[in-house]
Amino acid sequence: MARLRLAFACGDYDRTRALYEGTVQPDGIDLTYLRLPVEETFFRMMRHREFEVAELSLSSYVMSLDLDPPPFVALPAYPSRQFRHGGVFVHAGSGIERPEDLRGKVVGTPEWQLTACVWIRGILADRHGVPVDSVEYRTGGQETPGRVEKSPVDLGGCVRIAPIPDGATLSGMLADGSIDALHSPRVPSSFRPGGPVRRLFADPVAAEKEYFAATGIFPIMHVVVVRRDVHERHPWVAQSLTKALHLAKRAALSDLYDSSALRFSLPWLVPAVEEARALMGEDYWSYGLAANAETLSTFLRYHHEQGLSRRRYAPEELFAPEAVEEFVI
Structure with a gap:
């Protein structure tokens, strides 16, 4: 056979x-x-x-x-x-020092349905007092303009979300402060030592170990x-x-x-x-x-x-x- x-x-x-x-x-x-x-x-x-x-x-x-x-x-x-604690980036001038400071801020995400971003939003809501609807979201290409959702998403008005302007990128908008933060599975090109972009969790490995110890979730x-x-x-x-x-x-x-x-x-x-x-x-x-x-x-x-x-x-x-x-x- x-x-x-x-x-x-x-x-x-x-x-x-x-x-x-x-x-x-x-x-x-x-x-x-x-x-x-x-x-x-x-x-x-x-x-x-x-x-x-x-x-x-x-x-x-x-x-x-x-x-x-x-x-x-x-x-x-x-x-x-x-683990995804290392996938939250913030603009140095955004006033975000702790996770709860994300409330009321404008946050970029390449696509709403990305698995990494679903985890990030859920972890921030469950463990850091940042309800999903407390943030305003912007979607689009991280490094190249024009990215769209691979699958249709109907959020029914439950969150404030809009695409970024034509020709813009999330990495560039984070660097110039047009958005306050970014949730992403990839490190943005604007993240450089001494630059305007830093990680929300200064020691993401320690945060991730603490998360696993508390939840058992990988x-x-x-x-x-x-x-x-x-x-x-x-x-x-x-x-x-x-x-x-x-x-x-x-x-x-x-x-x-x-x-x-x-x-x-x-x-x-x-x-x-x-x-x-x-x-x-x-x-x-x-x-x-x-x-x-x-x-x-x-x-x-x-x-x-x-x-x-x-x-x-x-x-x-x-x-x-x-x-x-x-x-x-």
């Missing part, structure tokens, strides 16, 4: 590299790994459904569940996770999705791909802790791994539903509260049923 040929569009990650190199192969699948920038993958998958399997923004995926029928089913594998940014028509024809691919993603991640984390020759160009890589394990547990980059139920539930609450999903989904509604059953590798 011929192996099923599938294209998988995903970023360049250590935790998926074994799939790219072919040292881990999904059972029954001939996988073509397309190593693409995440913005390109998301755009092509959301607009044109070009790939059978793809990395996708968690926020975009949850928004897609409101469609009839939903175009994708997700696997409980998370190629991108990241924010999930992206999931892996299978196009629904593929899953309906071949439901077994969900388990096969999930197993392969687990094996690829396991290989990467093992290589990360090899002290004989550092895998990446970081001089204190091994102590950093040891610290992460001590603070967050041995499987600090966990896959699966059970280990991430609280993280997913928190995000799904933020997503619904911020007007991005029609109802508050439950974590177990996100994934292909074949992919959430526990198995031993």
Whole structure:
């Protein structure tokens, strides 16, 4: 029987590299790994459904569940996770010294539906006294003019939000004080030592460690999705791909802790791994539903509260049923 040929569009990650190199192969699948920038993958998958399997923004995926029928089913594998306290930038002359000073300010965000920005707004509301509707928002390109939302967003008037002027960029507006702050997954080019832009949290790593200690949450940014028509024809691919993603991640984390020759160009890589394990547990980059139920539930609450999903989904509604059953590798 011929192996099923599938294209998988995903970023360049250590935790998926074994799939790219072919040292881990999904059972029954001939996988073509397309190593693409995440913005390109998301755009092509959301607009044109070009790939059978793809990395996708968690926020975009949850928004897609409101469609009839939903175009994708997700696997409980998370190629991108990241704390986001370091993604809040402020203009030095804005008068913002503490998170609560953001109330009443004008804040830029590349897109309202970006997963990183959903997390930032939720964390600021939950833990720092900055309700989502206490801020006025501006959307647009961070470094290049003309960016628009990849998916339509209807906020129903619950927040004050408007696009930035034609030809402007969020990075430039932050630098000249036209906006007071920026929520972004990327560091703006206007952030330079001694310049007019600084981080809200002066020590974001300390803030993120404190956040994890208090909540146990390591924010999930992206999931892996299978196009629904593929899953309906071949439901077994969900388990096969999930197993392969687990094996690829396991290989990467093992290589990360090899002290004989550092895998990446970081001089204190091994102590950093040891610290992460001590603070967050041995499987600090966990896959699966059970280990991430609280993280997913928190995000799904933020997503619904911020007007991005029609109802508050439950974590177990996100994934292909074949992919959430526990198995031993």
